Amino acid sequence: MTEKALGPDIENPRLREVREAYAAMTRTKQMYGGIVMVVFVALMASGFMLADSRNAGGFWDGILNIFIFPGEVLSEAAGKATLLPGLMVKFFPSLIETINIAAASTLVGALLAIVLSLLSTRGLARFPRLIPVFRRMMDISRAVPEIVIALVLIFILGSGPVPAMIAIAFHTSGALGKLFSEVNENASMKPIEGLQSVGANWTQRMLLGVIPQVAPNWLSYALLRFEINIRASAILGFVGAGGIGYDLKNAFSWGLGRYDEVAAIFILLFLTIVFFDQLSSHYRNKLVGKT
Amino acid sequence: MLKIENLTKAFGAVNAVDNVTIEVDRPMMIGVIGASGAGKSTLLRMLNRLETATSGTITVEGQEITGLKSADKRRWQRDCAMIFQQFNLVPRMDVVSNVLHGTLNQRSTLATMFNLYPTADIHRAIDILDRLGIAAHAAKRAEALSGGQQQRVAIARAVMQDPKIVLADEPIASLDPMNAQIVMDDLRRIHDEDGRMVIANLHTLDTARRYCDRVIGMRQGRVVFDGSPEQLTTGVARDIYGADASFSEAATSTSIDALEQKIPQRA
Numbered sequence: 001m002t003e004k005a006l007g008p009d010i011e012n013p014r015l016r017e018v019r020e021a022y023a024a025m026t027r028t029k030q031m032y033g034g035i036v037m038v039v040f041v042a043l044m045a046s047g048f049m050l051a052d053s054r055n056a057g058g059f060w061d062g063i064l065n066i067f068i069f070p071g072e073v074l075s076e077a078a079g080k081a082t083l084l085p086g087l088m089v090k091f092f093p094s095l096i097e098t099i100n101i102a103a104a105s106t107l108v109g110a111l112l113a114i115v116l117s118l119l120s121t122r123g124l125a126r127f128p129r130l131i132p133v134f135r136r137m138m139d140i141s142r143a144v145p146e147i148v149i150a151l152v153l154i155f156i157l158g159s160g161p162v163p164a165m166i167a168i169a170f171h172t173s174g175a176l177g178k179l180f181s182e183v184n185e186n187a188s189m190k191p192i193e194g195l196q197s198v199g200a201n202w203t204q205r206m207l208l209g210v211i212p213q214v215a216p217n218w219l220s221y222a223l224l225r226f227e228i229n230i231r232a233s234a235i236l237g238f239v240g241a242g243g244i245g246y247d248l249k250n251a252f253s254w255g256l257g258r259y260d261e262v263a264a265i266f267i268l269l270f271l272t273i274v275f276f277d278q279l280s281s282h283y284r285n286k287l288v289g290k291t
Numbered sequence: 292m293l294k295i296e297n298l299t300k301a302f303g304a305v306n307a308v309d310n311v312t313i314e315v316d317r318p319m320m321i322g323v324i325g326a327s328g329a330g331k332s333t334l335l336r337m338l339n340r341l342e343t344a345t346s347g348t349i350t351v352e353g354q355e356i357t358g359l360k361s362a363d364k365r366r367w368q369r370d371c372a373m374i375f376q377q378f379n380l381v382p383r384m385d386v387v388s389n390v391l392h393g394t395l396n397q398r399s400t401l402a403t404m405f406n407l408y409p410t411a412d413i414h415r416a417i418d419i420l421d422r423l424g425i426a427a428h429a430a431k432r433a434e435a436l437s438g439g440q441q442q443r444v445a446i447a448r449a450v451m452q453d454p455k456i457v458l459a460d461e462p463i464a465s466l467d468p469m470n471a472q473i474v475m476d477d478l479r480r481i482h483d484e485d486g487r488m489v490i491a492n493l494h495t496l497d498t499a500r501r502y503c504d505r506v507i508g509m510r511q512g513r514v515v516f517d518g519s520p521e522q523l524t525t526g527v528a529r530d531i532y533g534a535d536a537s538f539s540e541a542a543t544s545t546s547i548d549a550l551e552q553k554i555p556q557r558a
Binding site: 014015018021022023025029030033 | 407418426427429430
C-alpha cells in the first residue's frame with residue numbers, strides 16, 4: 001500500500017541531488033570511522049609490543065607467574081582459616097580509623113567541591129571572569145598526588161590521621177569539583193531564572209534553584225568518592241598515617257608466615273566497600289524517590 | 292480491525308485507564324480528547340506496549356497484543372508506530388538516520404551499530420522526507436531543526452516502519468498553529484493516501500472536529516463519549532472536561548480560524 005504513495009521519483013533532479021549528497025556524507029563518515037579504527041588497532045598493537053620489549057622480564061614469560069603470589073597468600077590463609085575471624089576482630093579498630101579518615105576527608109572535600117563547582121560552572125558562576133582561576137585551582141588539587149601532600153604534612157605535623165585527612169580532602173575537592181561542575185552544567189536554567197525574576201541573590205539561587213536539581217547526582221558521586229577515599233586512606237597508612245594501611249604494611253613487609261593477616265585485612269576492606277556500596281545505593285534511591 | 296475490551300491500567304490504587312472498550316472495524320482517523328490525566332496517553336502507550344495493561348485485551352486483526360513478549364512484542368511495535376509530543380528523536384544524529392531507525396526491528400544489532408543500512412532503505416527514507424517536504428534537511432542533525440520540522444521527521448520515522456496503526460500522543464501540543472496544521476495535514480495524508488489507521492490524542496477540540504472521522508472522549512480513565520465529530524457539541528465537551536457553563540473552546544483555541552469567530556467576553 002505504500003508503493004503508490006512513496007513511489008520513488010527518480011526523474012526529480014532535486015531529489016537525486018539530496019540522495020547523492022547524503023550518500024557522499026555517509027561514505028565520508030564511514031571512511032573516517034574505518035581509518036580511526038585501523039589506526040587505533042595499530043597503535044594498540046605497536047604500543048604493546050614496544051612496552052613488552054622494554055620490560056625487564058617480558059610480558060609473556062611473566063604472565064604465567066601472575067597467580068603464584070596470590071596463590072601463596074591464599075594457601076597460607078586457607079591453612080590458618082580458623083584464625084581469620086579473630087584477626088578480623090583484631091584489625092577492626094584500625095579499619096574504623098581508616099573509615100573515619102575517609103569520611104572526614106570526603107565531607108570536607110565535598111563541601112569545598114560544591115563551592116568550587118558552583119563558582120566554575122558557566123551560566124551559574126558568581127564571577128564569570130574568574131571561572132578559569134577556580135578551574136586551575138581544581139586542576140592543581142587533582143594534579144598533586146595525595147601521597148606527596150601526606151608525606152609533606154607528616155613531616156610537618158608528625159604521623160597520624162590528620163595529615164592523611166587533609167591530603168585526601170585536598171585531592172577530593174578537585175576531583176569532586178570537576179564532576180559536580182559537569183552535573184551543574186546539565187541543570188535546567190528555568191528554576192534559576194524563576195528565582196532571579198523574584199529578586200533572589202546568587203547564594204539563594206544556588207541553594208534553592210540548583211542544589212535541589214543536582215543533589216542526587218552530587219550524592220552519588222560523593223559516595224563513589226568515599227569508596228575511593230577508603231582505599232586511599234588505607235594506602236596512606238603505608239607512609240605512617242595510621243589506620244588499617246599501617247597493619248597491612250607490617251603484615252606484608254615482615255613477611256614469612258603473616259599472610260593470614262594480609263588475607264584478613266583484604267577481606268575487611270572488601271566487606272567495607274560492599275557495605276558502603278549497598279548503603280549508598282539505598283540512600284541515593286531514597287533521595288531520588290525510587291522505591 | 293482493532294478491538295479493545297475491558298482494558299484497565301492501574302498505577303497503585305488509581306486506575307489511569309478504567310475498563311475501556313472500543314471497537315474499530317476499518318482504518319480511520321480517530322481523535323482521543325480529554326483533560327490532562329484522563330488516561331489518553333496511557334491508552335496509547337498500552338497499544339504500543341510501552342506500558343503493559345493490568346487487565347483486559349487488545350486485539351488487532353485477530354492477534355492479541357497485551358500478552359506479547361520480547362521479540363513478538365518488538366515485532367508488534369514495528370507495526371504500530373508512535374509519534375510523541377516532544378518528538379523523541381535522537382538529537383545528535385542526522386535526519387535520515389533518525390528516519391532509518393524506523394527499520395531497526397528488521398536489522399541486526401551489529402549492522403545498526405555501525406550505522407549500515409541498505410541503500411534502498413536510505414533512498415526510501417529520503418523519499419518519505421521529500422513527501423513531507425523536508426528532504427532539504429536530510430543531512431542535518433535532528434536537533435538543528437525547528438519543532439515542526441522535527442515532528443515531521445518523527446512522522447517520517449513512523450511511516451518508515453510501514454505500520455498498520457500510527458499512534459500520535461499530542462503531536463501538536465508543542466507546536467505553533469501554523470506547524471500544527473502542517474503536522475495534522477501530514478497525519479491525515481498518511482491515513483488518506485496509505486490507508487493506515489491513525490489514533491491521535493488531541494488537546495484542541497476544533498482539531499479533532501476538523502481532522503478526525505471519529506472522536507473518543509475520556510474522563511478519569513473512562514470513555515465518556517464515542518461518536519462522530521458532528522456529535523461533539525459544546526455541551527458534550529463540557530461533560531468530557533468536567534467544565535461548567537463558562538467553558539468556551541474558542542477562548543484558548545490555537546486554530547487561526549478561531550480569530551474570525553467572535554471571541555466571547557470574559558465574565
